[in-house]
Amino acid sequence: MSDYIVRATAANHQIRAFAATTKELVEEARQAHNTSPIATAALGRLLTAGSMMGSMMKGEDELLTLQIKCSGPIEGLTVTADAKANVKGYVFNPDVMLPPSDKGKLDVGKALDLGVLSVIKDMGLKEPYVGQTHLVSGEIAEDLTYYFATSEQVPSSVALGVLMNKDNTVKQAGGFIIQLMPFAEEEVISKLEKKIGEITSITSLLDNDYTPEMILEHVLGEFGVEIMDTMPTQFYCNCSKERVEKAIVSIGKKDIQEMIDDGEPIEVNCHFCNKHYMFSVEELKGIIKRSK
Structure with a gap:
């Protein structure tokens, strides 16, 4: 199955959700840039987020740019996406290597360290919208969760994961963005917070071959998930x-x-x-x- 994004609602439209599988596009990016495993993980997470956030845009000509400038050895990342979830990106230092984290995982947080996340939305107006927040962990998903809460005032939960094979190719990649609508009831909010707190990690779901539909069912099943549509996503560069x-x-x-x-x-x-x-x-x- 090629990469795709599922858009859904739950709890009578009080929750909106996006889930994606992005293994192929992350592998394509890895091959294009010959990235180290840790650079692949960082870029893969940002590409996955970019594809889902691109799919949120209304106008066909709108463009989204996610940019991270940081003090860590990866130095920075840039990803752009359009409303059709075509996404592309690069890391400033594709060769970065670091020892695993305390949990034995790729230490993306240390690769990024301190820095700033910028979200730039070009909606065809005179000036693009720019939202900026400081990195809270450098793990990217938490940084985007913080961005949504502070810059867009949308309580969100972002999960992004990239799993590597022993030969450094991409085994699995994907994630979700779950957001509460302004009219969400307190009961829904507290139940959702509890459920999200119980999820061990997105990578464990991806490792068990969960599709985007299965991921949303796993997280939001008790709220009554309604799939709105699916759309393909791909690594695509329009250079010539x-x-x-x-x-x-x-x-x-x-x-x-x-x-x-x-x-x-x-x-x-x-x-x-x-x-x-x-x-x-x-x-x-x-x-x-x-x-x-």
Whole structure:
């Protein structure tokens, strides 16, 4: 089964929920960036969150960016997603290696350490919406839970997990975002808090091959889950040679002329998918002509 997101409601629409399976897209990102296991786990969690948060957006042209700048050895991560749950991203230091945490798990919190999470929503207005919070744990799910509560005033529970195989490929990846609506009754709130507190970890559910539907049933079954729809999600980068050419134009004629004078072709790398684009000296001359 390919990666997909399930959108649902529960408790007579007092709860809205999203759950995703993202193993394939996280593996694609791992291959594109040749990430270490801990970098794969961090990027995979943020990509999973990005795909679900992208699916929350209303307009087809809206874009979401999740950006983490941090003091830990991973240095930072950037993920972008659209309303169709196409998602892409990269880590600043894909080679980061750290010993396991006290629980014997990949220590994503230590890889990120202190930092800031920015959520940027470009909704086609003059200025994008930007919400920022400090990292509370660096484990990403808790940081997003805190972001929703403080920046969007939406009580939420975020769970994100990535499991690795012994050969460092991705075994499982996925997660959920469960949110309380403003009109949620106290009884529903306290029951939901209790239920979420009982969940050991999202990775244990993923390890037992739980689908997004099964995850939501496990968490929200007693509230009466109503599946609204499912949508595919994928790692997708819209870079092209034409788009890269526009980026070259933006650096200015003086710098392009210096590249031409060097007499060597240049290679431009896409941050998001790691594709390489070559431009010959003749192509660079053509870019200068067209930009006059």
